[in-house]
Amino acid sequence: MKITLKVWRQKNGKDSGRFETYQLNHVSEDMSFLEMFDVLNEQLITENKEPVAFDHDCREGICGMCSMYINGRAHGPWEGTTTCQLHMRAFNDGDTIVVEPWRSAAFPVLKDLMVDRSAFDRIMAVGGFVSVNTGNAVDANSTLIPKEDADNAFSAAACIGCGACVATCKNSSAMLFVSAKVSQLALLPQGQVERKDRVRKMVAQMDAEGFGSCTNTGACEAECPKGISIANIARMNREYLGAAILPGN
């Protein structure tokens, strides 16, 4: 396959950035999108040019690092897929592919396609955890959890924090991410101790980071590589209202 790539190049956070066009003449349709970028970078290195910086880690679709906005969609055209699991057979010979970094005030570009997603870490740090007793481990089966709650918590826990929801949302809202984390813990008995405090703090931190607010377009859910449902956002709204109005911490 012959592929023309229009890739966003930006030296650092202060650089204003621009698109560069590259031609790749021997792309296999069995390559993953990131492998195609590896080929591009080898080509750039042999030409004595600066390779394209992009985030990647596991290349198995579970770490959430590979953030690329491909042809106007987070993680490219396939549903429920991270960039590393997107394969070149999704494209046609002769295609031009536009690749941009996540765009959000809360995710500043570090270099080329890499963005700083530590805003998510700070949201997690204020409340995305549970208190546990030290000492001997309790028998796991001694805590009963309704099947439906366990399933919903597990589905929410599938969130890999990739930031595609923020990248896709017209408001750069982080509600899908935060609601997945809030839901995962609020649904389980282990998460009850900090339940109200958690949702208040995580939402306050989310707002402080400069994410936009949710207008329920549903774009995040459609583009989420892990299929996190916006039912979680409704649950977080409920949790937050409850935490603000009902007594107790």
Next chain:
Amino acid sequence: MSKISQLFNSSIGQKVIMSLTGLFLCSFLVIHMIGNLQLFKGDSGMAFNTYAVFMTTNPLIKTTSYLLYASILYHAVKGLWLAARNRKARPVKYAMSQANANSHWTSRNMGVLGTMILVFIVVHMSDFWAEYKFGHIPYTKYTTNILTGELTSEAMPTDYVQSKKLEEYMVGTDTKVVIVKDLYKEVSEEFQNIGLVLLYLVAMFAVSFHLYHGFQSAFQSLGIAYDNYKGIIKAIGIWGFAILIPAGFAAMPLYFYFFKS
């Protein structure tokens, strides 16, 4: 910061107020629609004009109407403010974006649709509400024979005024007389203007698209979009608020333009 003030300053709290004001405005549309159906009654506007007096004099309704005006203002101003703030959350736009692949266009254009509706509300209220309240609308005398049901109407002289908005009395034992400001006539004259009729039609499309997303979205923001109710909320949003209500309102200018000229 107290928990309540934290709530109102948070992105979620602001969305909750947008939802509540929005749903309140939706409930108003239902009442407004049902009341205005009296325009189609074919009684030269007697029922509609009497209803207009009731709506502008009943203390409960008057109080609710001030709450309504406040809600419209809050919903509009806060909505535009939130839209502006949300735009700032993405200072550098994408060179290429395929938003249609993941969301409905109405959900992405609530600010534009809402602005169209706000402009319409200003025109609509200056046409009828301000005209009724501050302008000079002539009176009409309706005479009904309560035995035969026969109804005649007769325009009062333009300089006629009365202290009460509605004069109602019997002549003899079988003739009822009602003298009331003829808002119906005002409506029927205004809607002879094709430009105004078209403006109303465009505005009703804006209402339809705004509520197609807005009604369902309000329940999601309030956190009550449980799977159990999702279907019914969606059905009411689409069939009731995006189709039936705008179509009913759009029928009014069309009725006067085509059948009452």
